[in-house]
Amino acid sequence: MIYFDLDYKITPPSPSFSYSISSNFLTSDNFLIKCVNCFHFCVKNCSLNPLCGKSMGDRLRSTTMEDLPTHLILEILTSGRLAVVDLISLELTSRTFRGTHGLFPKKFKSLVDYAAFQLCGLNPIYASLNCNAQKELLNRCSDNWKRLLRFLQAVEQSSDMVETSAGNMQIRSGRYHTLLINDSAAYSCGSSLCGVLGHGPETTQIVEFTRINFPVPVQVAQVSASHNHAAFVTGSGQVFTCGDNSSYCCGHTDTRRPIFRPRMVEALKNISVKQVAAGLSFTMFLTRKGHVFTCGTNGHGQLGHGDTMDRPTPTCIELLASIGSVVQINAGPTYALAVSDDGTLYSFGSGTNFCLGHGEQQNELQPRAIQSFRRKGINVARVSAGDEHVVALDSTGYVHTWGKGYCGALGHGDEIDKTTPSQLTSLKSQLAVQVCASKRKTFVLVDDGSVYGFGWMGFGSLGFLDRGASHKVLKPEILESLRSHHISQISTGLYHTVVVTNCGRVFGFGDNERAQLGHDAVRRCLEPTEMFMVKS
Incomplete structure (x- = not known):
């Protein structure tokens, strides 16, 4: 097995491994493990995951990305490390990211869409606009939060x-x-x-x-x-x-x-x-x-x-x-x-x-x-x-x-x-x-x-x-x-x-x-x- 670092890099096992994206989820003792044979993920010592049993064998039992907590998926999507094309790729290739998981199903089509909405809200260009201007911009982007995020990122990069x-x-x-x-x-x-x-x-x-x-x-x-x-x-x-x-x-x-x-x-x-x-x-x-x-x-x-x-x-x-x-x-x-x-x-x-x-x-x-x-x-x-x-x-x-x-x-x-x-x-x-x-x-x-x-x-x-x-x-x-x-x-x-x-x-x-x-x-x-x- 190898460790899956949420900085989006596969890193070799290390006793000093430590990364925290959510204080109650990932610490040096709580990390995702990816099996090199089946490429599934499991979570060690995670109180939020039902697969965490009393034995080490239960803790290391393999699960899929779909079983990860929604808040963790959103943490990954809104980390700021992913470009719009990355978000779209995730949405197209995995039903985990295509679904809404019960979050605002009528307003957002997917977790990726919701993540794009959150990232837009954090963008200084979008945040500086009044409500009417924000609505106009969203309308110009065909009410598509991913396109709006792409616009904001492109303007900043210009x-x-x-x-x-x-x-x-x-x-x-x-x-x-x-x-x-x-x-x-x-x-x-x-x-x-x-x-x-x-x-x-x-x-x-x-x-x-x-x-x-x-x-x-x-x-x-x-x-x-x-x-x-x-x-x-x-x-x-x-x-x-x-x-x-x-x-x-x-x-x-x-x-x-x-x-x-x-x-x-x-x-x-x-x-x-x-x-x-x-x-x-x-x-x-x-x-x-x-x-x-x-x-x-x-x-x-x-x-x-x-x-x-x-x-x-x-x-x-x-x-x-x-x-x-x-x-x-x-x-x-x-x-x-x-x-x-x-x-x-x-x-x-x-x-x-x-x-x-x-x-x-x-x-x-x-x-x-x-x-x-x-x-x-x-x-x-x-x-x-x-x-x-x-x-x-x-x-x-x-x-x-x-x-x-x-x-x-x-x-x-x-x-x-x-x-x-x-x-x-x-x-x-x-x-x-x-x-x-x-x-x-x-x-x-x-x-x-x-x-x-x-x-x-x-x-x-x-x-x-x-x-x-x-x-x-x-x-x-x-x-x-x-x-x-x-x-x-x-x-x-x-x-x-x-x-x-x-x-x-x-x-x-x-x-x-x-x-x-x-x-x-x-x-x-x-x-x-x-x-x-x-x-x-």
């Missing part, structure tokens, strides 16, 4: 790592380069003269995804790419940066030369960070406590401190810290965005092109809430800052755009600027899970893995095979070139775009003049082309 069958991954596009995280390792490809690739001063171009070496062993958890610098967050909350630091955007006081290899930001050494966002010449850092730090150039107030003084090292934005917890940050060229845990979107920095969403083009030296969302009772879940426009995803899966409408980047069927957020009515029937903006183009990823694009084709970076290199797409259209793939994440740079599929494959299209698509076969890829990693 600004973080995405789970694929090849491991956890994240993709980010810079000006002429691309950064990738795969299995906690960071890779880069493309070109740069200022060290943004992270491979040393002798490397100015890499034609394949090549692993970046850090000064100490780290597990990379999040990355952000900008024009000339990059930032990395490790699993332990440390921050490393590389690239052009002449504006202090890398968080180091030495501005004499570029940082060619990732260097730890000493000012944040004792602060645990979970997210970074790199702007043109400044950087934002989001801590695990929900506080935002910024450093770099501050000519437009993009650092959020109420002045225009540059900051050579990361400094906390006191106004945001006093308001509450921030859950997502994003940086435009000279402006910044922050989403709070109650769904309020704050903007600050340059007001050019109406990117701040306040109906005017004046600069904001400190965070200011976008009132149009608050007046309409709309909770923002995620936001993406483009060069001249902004796209936001609200907590019920609707998309909103504002800023410069040139080339149709706002998706409203024209090229008219929007001074405040305006909902994309053409996508109302779709449940969006990620939004992505760059130079005059926008992408929207929906919950079935399809991608919609609109704006300027820009060297083929919009992904439509039947359009010219400078064509304008004024309204959202589905990318037929990606139809055969289920897309999990998308990122777009200046003139190139990259996606990650649910199978862990990476595809890129658009400009490849500087190998930013991970190969040197052609200078422009109109059709999505797979990108590969050099594992050594």
